[in-house]
Amino acid sequence: MRKILYILFFLVSTAYSQTDWQKWEAKQVSYEFPTKSAAQTQNESASLTGTLLNSLKSVYSFLISDYDGDNCPFSPSCANFFVEAVEETNLISGTLMFADRFTRDMNVFKGVNHYSLHKNGKYFDPAINYTLNLQKIKFEMVNN
Amino acid sequence: MLILISSAKLFAQSGAQEDLFSPNNRLKFANHLYSEKDYLRAIGEYKDFLKSTDNDTARFRFANSFLRIGRYDEAAQNFKILFIGSKLEEEAKLFYYQSLFFSKDFNAFQSNYDSRLNFPQKYSLTLDRLNSATYFLSKTNLPSEAVLIKPFEDSLQTKLIYFYQMMKNPPKKNPVTAALLSAAIPGAGKVYTGELTDGLIAFGATLLSGFLAVNNFQHDHNFRGWLFTGLTAFFYGGSIYGSAASAQIYNARLRFNLDSEIKIFFEERNYFLPKIDL
Amino acid sequence: MFRIRKYFVLFGIFCLQTIYSQNSVETQLAWADKLFASNQYFDAITEYKRVLFFDNRNELKAKIYFKIAKCYKAGAHLDEAINFFASVGKNATNDSTIFSAKLEIIRCNILRKTTERALQLCNELEKDGRFASNKNEINYWRGWTYMFADDWESASKIFGESPADKELKLLCNQVIDAKVSVTFATVISYILPGSGQIYSGKILSGLMSLAWNLAAGYFTVNAFIANRAFDGIVIGELVWLRFYRGNIENAKNFAVEKNFEVSNKALKFLQNEYRGLKP
Numbered sequence: 001m002r003k004i005l006y007i008l009f010f011l012v013s014t015a016y017s018q019t020d021w022q023k024w025e026a027k028q029v030s031y032e033f034p035t036k037s038a039a040q041t042q043n044e045s046a047s048l049t050g051t052l053l054n055s056l057k058s059v060y061s062f063l064i065s066d067y068d069g070d071n072c073p074f075s076p077s078c079a080n081f082f083v084e085a086v087e088e089t090n091l092i093s094g095t096l097m098f099a100d101r102f103t104r105d106m107n108v109f110k111g112v113n114h115y116s117l118h119k120n121g122k123y124f125d126p127a128i129n130y131t132l133n134l135q136k137i138k139f140e141m142v143n144n
Numbered sequence: 145m146l147i148l149i150s151s152a153k154l155f156a157q158s159g160a161q162e163d164l165f166s167p168n169n170r171l172k173f174a175n176h177l178y179s180e181k182d183y184l185r186a187i188g189e190y191k192d193f194l195k196s197t198d199n200d201t202a203r204f205r206f207a208n209s210f211l212r213i214g215r216y217d218e219a220a221q222n223f224k225i226l227f228i229g230s231k232l233e234e235e236a237k238l239f240y241y242q243s244l245f246f247s248k249d250f251n252a253f254q255s256n257y258d259s260r261l262n263f264p265q266k267y268s269l270t271l272d273r274l275n276s277a278t279y280f281l282s283k284t285n286l287p288s289e290a291v292l293i294k295p296f297e298d299s300l301q302t303k304l305i306y307f308y309q310m311m312k313n314p315p316k317k318n319p320v321t322a323a324l325l326s327a328a329i330p331g332a333g334k335v336y337t338g339e340l341t342d343g344l345i346a347f348g349a350t351l352l353s354g355f356l357a358v359n360n361f362q363h364d365h366n367f368r369g370w371l372f373t374g375l376t377a378f379f380y381g382g383s384i385y386g387s388a389a390s391a392q393i394y395n396a397r398l399r400f401n402l403d404s405e406i407k408i409f410f411e412e413r414n415y416f417l418p419k420i421d422l
Numbered sequence: 423m424f425r426i427r428k429y430f431v432l433f434g435i436f437c438l439q440t441i442y443s444q445n446s447v448e449t450q451l452a453w454a455d456k457l458f459a460s461n462q463y464f465d466a467i468t469e470y471k472r473v474l475f476f477d478n479r480n481e482l483k484a485k486i487y488f489k490i491a492k493c494y495k496a497g498a499h500l501d502e503a504i505n506f507f508a509s510v511g512k513n514a515t516n517d518s519t520i521f522s523a524k525l526e527i528i529r530c531n532i533l534r535k536t537t538e539r540a541l542q543l544c545n546e547l548e549k550d551g552r553f554a555s556n557k558n559e560i561n562y563w564r565g566w567t568y569m570f571a572d573d574w575e576s577a578s579k580i581f582g583e584s585p586a587d588k589e590l591k592l593l594c595n596q597v598i599d600a601k602v603s604v605t606f607a608t609v610i611s612y613i614l615p616g617s618g619q620i621y622s623g624k625i626l627s628g629l630m631s632l633a634w635n636l637a638a639g640y641f642t643v644n645a646f647i648a649n650r651a652f653d654g655i656v657i658g659e660l661v662w663l664r665f666y667r668g669n670i671e672n673a674k675n676f677a678v679e680k681n682f683e684v685s686n687k688a689l690k691f692l693q694n695e696y697r698g699l700k701p
Contacts, residue, residue, distance in 0.1 A: 019499050021184050021213040026461045027498040029533045031689040033572070033682065067631045069668030099382025100389065103349055109341040114397065129396075130389040132319065137396035164446055164476055173475050185468050 049091060053083050074115075075122035078105060084127035097130045116140050167196045174202070183209035200230045204239075204422055211239065216247035234264035235420060241271055242417065250278040254285075269295055273416040280304075280406050283311050296416075303409065310402050317394045322387040330380055333387025337394045346383035353379055447477045454489070463493035484514040488523065495526075500534040517552050528563050529701035537571035558584055565590060566701055569692070572685050574598050589698070593688060600684045604677040611673035615666060618673025622680045631669045638662035 057079055065079060072078055081101050086094030104110070104125075115123035116139050129137045163169065174189035190206035193199070207222030220243035226236035244253040257275045272295035279286055286292070286308075293304045317337050326333035330350035334343030357372035410416075454469035470486045470493075491506030507530065510523035524547055531540035544564045547553055553560070561580055565587065568577035578594035581587040602622050611618030616632030619625075638661040645654035692700065 019494075019502055020182055020464070020467070023184065023464050024497050024499070026463055026496050028693075029498045029500065031533075031570070031693040032686040033535075033689070035682075063630075064634075066627065067634050067668050067672065068664045069671045071664065071668075093385070095378075096381050096385035097389070099378045100386025101382075103346045103379060103382055103386065104342050106349060107341050107345045114339070114393075129393055130386070132389055132392050134392055134396055134399075137393055139397065139400055164450055164472060169476070173472055176475050177471070182471075185471070188468065 050083075050087050053086055057083050072105070073110060073123055074101070074105065074125045075118040075120055076126060078102065081125070081127050085130065088127055088131050093131075094127075097127060100130065101125070165192075167193050171197075171199070171202060175205070178205050178209060181212070183213045187213075200226060200232045201422065203230075204232045204236060207236070207243075208239065208422070211243050211246070214246070216243045219243040220247070232422065234266055235422060237263060238267040238270060238420075241274060245274050245278065245415070250282040253278050267418075270416060270418060277410050277415055280307055280311075281410070286311065307402070307406055307409070314395070314398055314402070316398065317391040319388040319391040322391040323384050326384045326387040330383045331387075334383070334390055337387065337390040339390055342386075342390070346379065346386070350376060350379040350383060447473055447482075450476075451486075458489060458493060461496070463496050467493045480513055481515055484510050484519055487513060488519070488526075491523075491526065495530060495533075500530045504530045521547075521553050521556060525559065525563060528567070532563065532567050532570050532701040535570055537567050540567040541571075558586075562587060562699070563701070569594065569689070570701075574601075574685075574688075589696075593691070593696075597684055597688045601681045602677050604674060604681070607673045607677035608670060611670050615669040618670070619676050622673070622676040624672075624676050627672065627676070631665065631672060634665040635662065635669060638665055 060079060065077075074081065076084060078098070078101060082094065082098040085097040085101075088094070089097070110123060115125055118124040118140060124140045126138070164173075170189050170193045174186050174193060177183075177186035177189060187206060187209045190202055190209065193202055194206060203222060203226055207219050207226070210216070210219035210222065220240055223236045223240040223243060226232050227240075230236065241253065241256070244256060254275065257271070260271075263271060276292045276295055279292055289305065289308045289312075292308060293301055296304055322333035322336050324333070325336050326346070329347065331343035331346035331348075334340075334346060353372050353375040357369050357376055360366075360372060361369035450469060450473045454466050454473060457463075457466035457469060467490050470490050474483065474486050487506050487509045491503045491510065494500070494503035494506060504527050507523045507526045511520050514520045514523065524543065528540050528543045528547070531537070531543065541564065544560055544567065548557065548560050561583060565577045565580040568574070568580060569590075574594045574597045578591050578598065581591035581594060607618035607621050609618075610621060611631075614632070615635035616628035616630075619628030619631060638657065642654050642658040642662050645651075645657060
C-alpha cells in the first residue's frame with residue numbers, strides 16, 4: 001500500500017507542467033464515451049494447428065460460451081488460455097498447461113494464491129507465464 | 145522566399161524599439177521559463193541565446209533542462225562542454241554522471257566511472273553512491289559486497305547487504321525438484337513452491353480420477369475405466385508440468401519483488417543526490 | 423503544406439511589422455495571435471508568455487491568459503486550460519470577461535466529462551447576481567452538461583425551456599426513444615430466457631439462449647421424472663442454471679451496450695455534424 005501511495009505521490013508531484021515538456025499539436029477531444037470493455041484481440045496465427053484451434057474456439061464460443069455467462073475467474077479465460085498455450089508451445093505442452101490451469105480453476109481457494117489482479121477484476125494468468133521461460137513471465141501489479 | 149523570410153525574421157528581431165529578442169532579453173525570459181519548470185520552452189530560448197553569447201550558467205541550465213525533461217543524451221553532451229575552464233565545472237561533472245545514470249545506460253556509466261579523471265572531491269561520495277546504485281539496479285557484473293555498500297551510511301548497510309545477498313543467492317525454487325516431487329506425489333511440487341491449495345486440489349483430482357478408473361475396471365466398465373485413466377493421466381501430467389511452471393513463476397516473482405524493492409529504496413532517497421539549484 | 427503555411431505566417435509577420443513597428447509588445451502580441459490562428463498552439467503559448475513576461479499590466483494579463491487557455495484547450499490539455507481560465511477570472515476587470523472565462527471552465531469540464539463539477543459551476547454562476555441576464559446561456563451549457571452526463575431526459579427538459587434550442591431538444595428526445603430499459607430487459611429474460619436479448623436487438627443470440635435453456639430444462643425435468651434425481655441435480659446445477667444465469671447476464675449487458683451505442687451515436691453527431699455552439 002505504501003508503495004502505491006508513494007508512486008501516486010510521484011505522479012502528482014511531477015504531473016504539473018509536464019504537459020509542455022514535449023511539443024504537442026492541436027487535438028480534438030472526443031465527445032464519445034470511452035468503450036468500457038476493450039475489444040478482445042483475436043489471436044492471429046499462421047500455423048495450421050493455430051487456425052484449426054481458433055476455428056474450434058469460434059465454434060465453441062458461438063455454440064456455448066457466449067450464452068453461459070461469465071464464469072471463468074481468470075483472464076484470459078480457460079478456452080483462450082488453451083489456444084494461447086498451444087500457440088506458444090505445441091499441442092502436448094499446451095495440453096499439459098491446460099490440465100494445470102484446469103486443476104487450478106477447480107481450486108475454490110484461489111484468493112489465497114499469488115495471482116495478481118487484472119484490470120477487469122479477474123486473476124491475471126496468461127499462458128506465457130507457464131512456458132517455463134523465466135524472462136517472459138510478467139506480472140501486472142506488485143503483489144504483496 | 146527564403147530571403148524574404150530571413151529578412152522578415154531579422155526585422156522582427158531588430159525593428160522594434162524595445163527588442164524582446166535581444167540576447168539579454170532572451171536570457172531573462174529563458175531564466176523565467178526555467179524557474180517555472182517550463183523546460184522545453186526554456187531550452188528554445190537558451191539555445192538562441194547561446195548562439196551569440198557564451199555563458200556558463202545559461203549553458204548549465206540549458207543542459208539541466210534537457211536532464212529534467214528526460215532528454216539525457218543532449219543533457220550529457222551539454223554538461224560535457226562545461227568540463228574545461230568553466231566555473232561550474234564541478235557541478236557539470238556530477239550532472240553529466242546523473243544524465244548517464246538516468247538514461248539507464250548503466251554500462252556507459254560504469255565504464256565512465258572506472259576511467260574518470262579529476263572528478264571533484266566535493267561530489268565524489270555522491271558519485272560513488274550513484275555508481276553502487278547502478279549495480280543494484282542492473283544486477284550484472286557485481287563487484288564485491290564491501291565495495292558496493294561502502295559509500296552508504298551505517299543505518300542503511302543492513303538493508304543493502306540484504307539486497308546484495310538476494311541478488312547473489314536468491315532463495316529460488318528448482319523447477320526440476322518441483323516436477324520430480326509432483327511425479328512422486330501429485331501436487332507435492334506445488335506445495336513446495338508455496339501453492340498449498342493448488343497442490344491439494346491436484347492431489348485430490350488425480351487420486352479421485354485414479355480411483356474411479358480402477359473401480360470401473362473392477363466392475364468391468366471398460367469404457368469408463370479408460371475414460372478415467374485418461375483423465376488421471378491428464379491431471380497427473382498437468383500437476384508435474386504445472387509444478388515446474390509454478391517454480392519458475394515463484395522465481396520470477398522473487399526477482400520482480402526484489403527489483404521493485406530496490407527501485408523504491410533508491411527512488412525514495414532520490415538516489416542520494418544532493419539538492420543543487422543553479 | 424505545413425512549412426508553406428509557416429512561411430506564410432512569417433510573411434504575414436513581415437507585413438505586420440511595417441504597421442506595428444512602433445510598439446514591440448503589440449507586435450509580439452500580433453505574432454502570437456498569428457501563430458494561434460495557424461493552429462500552432464504550442465508556439466503561440468511561448469510567445470504569449472513572452473509578452474506577459476515583458477509587460478505585466480493587469481488588463482493585458484487577463485487577455486493573454488484567456489488566449490493561453492484557449493491554446494491548451496485546442497491541444498486537448500483541459501486541466502491546464504481550466505487553470506488558465508481560472509487565472510483570467512482573477513485578473514479580469516470587467517464582468518463580461520469574467521463571465522466568458524467561467525463559461526469556458528464549464529465547457530472544459532463538459533469536454534473532460536467531469537459533469538458534476540460543470541453542473542455545480544452552472545449553479546454557482548446562476549446564483550451570481552452579476553450574470554442574472556445571462557440565464558439562457560448558462561442553461562444552454564447546463565443542457566450540454568446533461569448530455570455528456572448521459573442524462574438525456576434532463577437535457578431535453580432544459581433545452582425545452584428555450585425555443586432557440588429546439589434542435590438539441592429533438593436530438594435528446596430521439597436518444598430517449600432509442601434507448602432500451604435495462605431493468606425491463608433483465609426482468610423479461612428471467613421469465614422467458616432470450617427475450618431480453620431479442621428486445622435489445624440481438625435476435626440470434628436470444629434464440630440460441632432460449633434453445634439452450636429449453637434443452638437443458640428438458641433434460642433436467644426428464645431426469646427427475648425418470649427418478650434419476652442425482653442426474654437431474656447435476657444437469658440442473660451445471661448446465662441449466664449456468665445457461666439461465668448467462669442469459670440474464672447477457673440480457674443486461676446487451677441492453678447496457680445498446681444504450682451506450684445510442685448515446686455515443688448522438689454524441690458523435692454533436693461533434694461532427696451539429697452546427698451550433700459546442701463546448
